[in-house]
Each structure stands twice: as C-alpha cells, then as structure tokens.
Amino acid sequence: RPRVLSGIQPTADSFHLGNYLGALRQWVTLQETHDAFYCVVDLHAITVPTEAAALRRRTRVAAAQLFAAGLDPERSTVFVQSHVREHTELAWVLNCLTGMGEAARMTQFKDKSAKFGESAASVGLFTYPILQAADILLYQANSVPVGADQKQHLELTRDLAQRFNHRYGDTFTLPAPHILKEVEKITDLQEPTAKMSKSSSSPAGILDVLEQPGPLRKKVMRAVTDTGSEVVFDEANKPGISNLLRIHSALTGTSIAELVARFDGQGYGTFKKEVAEAVVETFTPIRERTEKLLSDETELDRLLAIGAGRARDVAQRTMVQVRDRVGFLPTS
Numbered sequence: 001r002p003r004v005l006s007g008i009q010p011t012a013d014s015f016h017l018g019n020y021l022g023a024l025r026q027w028v029t030l031q032e033t034h035d036a037f038y039c040v041v042d043l044h045a046i047t048v049p050t051e052a053a054a055l056r057r058r059t060r061v062a063a064a065q066l067f068a069a070g071l072d073p074e075r076s077t078v079f080v081q082s083h084v085r086e087h088t089e090l091a092w093v094l095n096c097l098t099g100m101g102e103a104a105r106m107t108q109f110k111d112k113s114a115k116f117g118e119s120a121a122s123v124g125l126f127t128y129p130i131l132q133a134a135d136i137l138l139y140q141a142n143s144v145p146v147g148a149d150q151k152q153h154l155e156l157t158r159d160l161a162q163r164f165n166h167r168y169g170d171t172f173t174l175p176a177p178h179i180l181k182e183v184e185k186i187t188d189l190q191e192p193t194a195k196m197s198k199s200s201s202s203p204a205g206i207l208d209v210l211e212q213p214g215p216l217r218k219k220v221m222r223a224v225t226d227t228g229s230e231v232v233f234d235e236a237n238k239p240g241i242s243n244l245l246r247i248h249s250a251l252t253g254t255s256i257a258e259l260v261a262r263f264d265g266q267g268y269g270t271f272k273k274e275v276a277e278a279v280v281e282t283f284t285p286i287r288e289r290t291e292k293l294l295s296d297e298t299e300l301d302r303l304l305a306i307g308a309g310r311a312r313d314v315a316q317r318t319m320v321q322v323r324d325r326v327g328f329l330p331t332s
C-alpha cells in the first residue's frame with residue numbers, strides 16, 4: 001500500500017470548513033487505500049506565540065476532531081508531532097541543506113510575518129516549511145493530501161529530498177501533493193477572495209466544525225454575496241456565490257452545473273438556506289462525537305500514545321539511515 005502523510009495545526013479551538021474539505025475529509029477517504037499517518041503538528045503551532053494551557057487543550061481538541069471526522073485508530077496512525085522526537089532531529093539536518101534565499105521565498109512566511117513585522121517574527125516561523133519537509137520525509141510518504149496553500153511547501157520538500165538523495169545516496173521517497181481542485185481553497189465568507197483561515201478570518205467569515213447550528217446558519221445567511229440575484233458560478237465576478245456553490249457541491253455530492261440549473265430564478269436566499277443545512281448536517285455529528293471523545297481524556301491520550309508508538313517505529317528506522325549517511329558516529 002502506498003503511504004500517505006498529512007498534518008494539521010492545533011492553532012484554534014476548532015477546525016473550520018476549509019480544513020475539513022481541503023484536508024480532513026480526504027484523510028478519511030485515503031485511509032481505505034493507503035497506509036495512513038496523520039499528525040497534530042504542535043511543534044508548528046508554537047511558531048507563533050501560544051500559551052501552554054491553550055496548546056494543551058487545542059492539541060486534544062484537534063485529535064478528538066480527527067477521530068470524530070472518521071479516522072479509525074486501527075487503520076490510521078494518528079499522533080502528536082512532539083511525541084516523536086525524530087521530527088526535530090531531521091528538521092535540523094534539512095535546515096543545513098536549505099539555502100537562506102530558498103527559505104526566504106516561501107510566501108506563507110511573508111503573509112504570516114506581515115502581522116508582526118518580519119523582524120519580530122520567530123526564526124521558527126521562518127524555518128516552518130523545513131520542519132514540514134521533515135514531517136513528510138521521515139515517513140517516506142508517497143502522497144500528501146493538502147489544500148492549495150501548501151503547494152509551495154511541498155515543492156520545497158521534494159527539492160530537499162532530491163538534494164539529500166543526490167548528496168548522500170538514495171534515502172527519501174519523493175512525495176507528491178494530493179490536491180482536490182474543487183476544494184483546494186475554500187474562501188472566507190466575508191472576504192470571498194481570501195482563504196478561510198483559523199488565524200486571519202474574522203469570526204463572521206469562518207465556519208467552525210465545532211460551532212452550534214444557530215451561528216452556523218446565521219453566518220451562511222450573512223455571507224457576502226455579489227450584486228445581482230442569479231446563482232451562477234463565476235469566480236471573477238461572483239466569488240461569494242461561487243464559494244457557496246463549491247461548498248454545497250462538496251458537501252452534498254451534487255455537481256455545480258446541477259445546482260445552477262436547480263436554483264435558476266430562485267434568488268440567493270433559498271440557495272443559502274440549503275448551503276446552511278448542508279453545513280449543519282455535516283458538522284453536527286462530528287461536534288457530538290468530538291464532545292464525547294473529549295469527555296474521556298485518558299482514553300484519548302491512550303489512542304494518541306498508540307499512534308505515537310507506531311509513528312516512532314517508522315521515524316526511527318528512517319533516522320538510523322539518515323544519521324549514518326550524514327556521517328554521525330553511532331552511539332556505543
């Protein structure tokens with residue numbers, strides 16, 4: 001079975017619809033056909049200032065949502081990144097293979113550091129994509145399901161794998177991004193050309209998986225729509241309606257063409273109501289299962305310990321090879 005790996009940051013008290021459609025839902029599908037490794041990337045989360053208590057809480061909430069969304073702990077290896085020390089060790093080796101200019105080209109750093117000013121941003125935020133490369137390469141992943149925002153980081157990962165293989169001998173599998181065009185960028189409901197994002201969307205622009213039906217419905221009904229009243233897919237002139245069409249289609253399995261035909265002449269209100277119902281129907285069972293999982297932290301931590309054990313086995317095997325190829329002396 002080919003191997004798949006992906007990660008998600010515990011940077012908020014809930015995942016959002018973009019995370020769900022761009023990543024999580026595919027993770028669940030891929031566990032059927034792949035040897036699947038999924039991690040809550042807490043080391044990535046501290047690249048921006050984070051309180052310890054919030055990180056602890058969010059890491060458990062994140063893990064619970066992964067299981068609640070359908071990841072089966074028997075079939076998928078679900079773990080917390082900091083439980084497997086090899087991630088930071090390989091990241092160091094890869095740091096030493098990455099050019100300053102190469103790292104400086106990463107657009108996510110430019111976007112995220114703009115908030116603090118580049119000189120106040122942490123070095124960790126700067127080297128974030130290199131740690132991400134380590135996450136992927138440690139597991140010799142063939143495929144990495146992500147949203148479009150991660151394309152550039154995946155290219156860097158491939159470049160680093162190739163560079164290492166060329167310099168030290170064949171060691172790493174070259175991973176390919178697995179990006180579903182239709183859901184690669186779910187946008188902010190209030191700013192429909194910007195990505196829906198945990199850290200930069202306003203509360204009104206983001207649909208959280210763990211949110212109650214009332215606020216979810218209200219937000220969809222108040223989503224920015226465009227002038228006119230026709231439900232048509234037109235990315236350039238109607239980004240708001242196009243985003244809602246994409247969401248409806250992804251959640252209900254109805255094609256966009258079919259939706260456009262069905263809502264012909266009906267106006268935005270009726271259409272938005274259906275979108276809201278599709279969101280509520282999808283999120284409600286996930287929220288309920290998440291709450292249940294969080295009510296037993298011992299059991300949740302036990303599942304994560306099992307995942308960490310399985311992940312460690314693979315990661316340690318890769319690092320034994322890496323240490324030897326780089327020229328580090330074996331211990332004892």
Ligand code: AQP
Nearest residue numbers: 009011018019022023146147184185186196197198199
């Ligand atoms: N709007 C989106 N549409 C499609 N996919 C998305 N993803 C994120 N936003 C969208 C995908 O979700 C996965 C996990 O994301 P992450 O937690 O690693 O962080 P991110 O990509 O930086 O997403 P956010 O919401 O903007 O988080 P913060 O604010 O913490 O940085 C990834 O596969 C991502 O592509």
